[in-house]
Amino acid sequence: MNYNEREIKAWLESCFKNLTQIVVTLVGHSEKGDGYMGDIFFVHIHGKNGGTTESYDLAVKSSKDSDILREFSPMKVFFNNEKYFYESVFPNFVQFQTNRGLKNPFKGVPKCYGTLSGVKDVLVFENLTKSGYCLWDRKKPMTRDHVELVILDYAKFHAVSVALKDQEPQNFEKLVKHYDIFNDLGRDNKNPMLETLQNAVEEMHDLLQNDLDQLVLQKWRNLKNSIQTFFREMLSYEGFKVITHGDCWNNNFLFFYDENDNPIKVSIIDWQISRLASPILDLSHFIFSCTSENDLDDLTKILEHYHKCFTSFLTQLGSSDSLYPRNQFFDDWANLSKFGIMFSSIVMKVCTAEKEEAPDLAKPPENGQFTAFQFEVANKKLLKQRMRAIVSCAAKNKLI
Template identity: 30%
Template sequence: MSSELTEDQRNVLKAIVHNESFYSFDVQRATPKGEGYMGSLFNISLKGERNNLELIFKQAEPTDNVEHKMFVRNAYLREIYIYNNVLNQFENFQKENNVINGFTGYAKIYGSSDKENNEYIILENLKGSGYKMWNRKVPMDDEHVALVFSEYGKFHAVSLAMKEKSPDLYDKLTENLDDFYGRSMSVEESKEMINNVLQIGFKAVESNDSAAQLFKRFADVAEKFLLEDMQNLDEQLVVTHADCWCNNMLFKYEGTQEIQKPNGVCFIDWQLSKIGSPVLDLAYFFFVCTTGNILHDYKKYLKIYHDSVTELLIQFSCDVEKVFPFTLLECHWKKYAKFGLYIALMTLSFMLCETEVPNWTEFIKYEESDREEIAFEGGSGVSEQGQRIIDIINVMAQNNLI
């Protein structure tokens, strides 16, 4: 990876400096470890007379591997499209309908390139505005979980309202938002990946007979669930974030240094965004990022989520009982919540590890012995990962979700 930006890229930054009324900029290479970015990352500081502006320059990683190169390109094209088109149209749609306290949980985009071999995106650096990342090794607490569910409610509500009030606009906006990652694999490759993920689960529960029996119940239907049930177009109701672990969220706080309360969350890394059931976002986040009593209180957070959806739909003058009643959310949860178990199997493996965090799309391609070395050998994450998987299985079984 190049440690410097090209002259053309620097000229783009110079144009931003001019357009935003700053006088200079500074580029510092950042380390991508743990940040969830696929490629080179640079911190950009724009200097002004009275204030500065911090940006992130995210650039696709050069590679000679044709398959990986195509995946990375598609990922950058998807994220660029989400920022320039979907989120931009969502913002305009909310303004046109005079929505107050709507969905704003994303960074501002300042520039992008979809040119082959020069894909990049320039975004507001939210950390420069006081946003912080949650410690990936610590299960998320009640206040943060409630805030995330509420913000996802706002995000999904815009899709639901646009589909109801401006269906032609919504259809055009989402016509190409399929699962490009799944589409990139053959059926046999998909089945192999599913089997690899399930082996992580069997390894985690091998010393717990009860959990092992329950997990086998899930494993027996996992292939059909993932390759058939999740492809039901009639239930792909919203644009989803689709990469919902804690490293792809940044939180802002209020209060004193000793007592801080989260009062804002922004979602980052939109490279896998696609249309789908809203429960795919909720289940991914919930079962990967929480544990203990919070897992058992899932109905509380579904209520928080639906209240948030309802509040926005009312502002859009939509009939909530027609567009997205709570009973529909319950039906989707019953059908799709098990996706959270599947995604937790692959994500918890590296989320709790002591070493560098790999991207899950690469992690799952590792040889089985390498995955097990990260997931199960040494360190405090070993028993914790197994117990968290067992907890998820038990909660799902108790509530007839598997």
């Protein structure tokens, strides 16, 4: 990762126009295995604002320093999508909640100080780690307290979409009119990501060959043949939709703890593939990426917790709790949770890999194929353990 102090200083001067004599100090950066589609620099800055000195701890996210990558990967589309979330979507959500005087609104995203477009695309955020937030260890499933905290925030976030559409339909339609990252990327069935998913499903089938019943394994393997159809139907889906997060794996949640080490707040990061879609996509992606075997055995209670939090927050926002009935929610889960189940075959490789094994997720396709996920995980025992629980849960609940 290249660090150009002059370049970063220029970015920050554009974001903090009220500061002069800015001094920038690099305090860290993202590492291979963190799973971010860009470079992240952690910096401390201070400067003069009139007669006073101001200082900030920041996370500066920029597109990769690679001409080849910028040419062959859709990085600008991803960055533009995240900029739109911070410049338009989230401010609208904040205003909508403020107008209704909520005591505990959804606010679980880092503060964004500014965005820049050019040869490189840049977003500047508060550095949450300096406020005591930290990542959960990606190699371990989250505890139930962590899971329920994330579920609560997703329920609140999704409910804001529904209430906004219900009460201010014209504002909502204007907000989401062009908010479709997959449309911007193209809707080609030859998308190399689909082939990557098919290969990952097959790889997990082979890995679990001696660990699960053959009937269960055959159900899992059948997913491979349904991926193209599922994604085609998902892209044309016209059912119950909200603005989603889209990238719901471990490293996109930072937690804040009380004095007894209980998680009490979560901040959700990386909104590059946020879009209008079914809330089940977020929910299934998160559950099958982050929960333990014990909690997967308690899947129905977790889903009930989400729906209860969703309807409760919806009524606080002033809309009817009947806008997404329980039966419809569980029907949608039965039909669409394959999304998270499929992606678990990729996510679990990243979660169980050592740093030196982990892929560069921004690596461009080679010969039309994503090669970033073609790597070996040394800790096969851990990978088997995580995937066995997921496949078993999916089969037991008739989701595959």
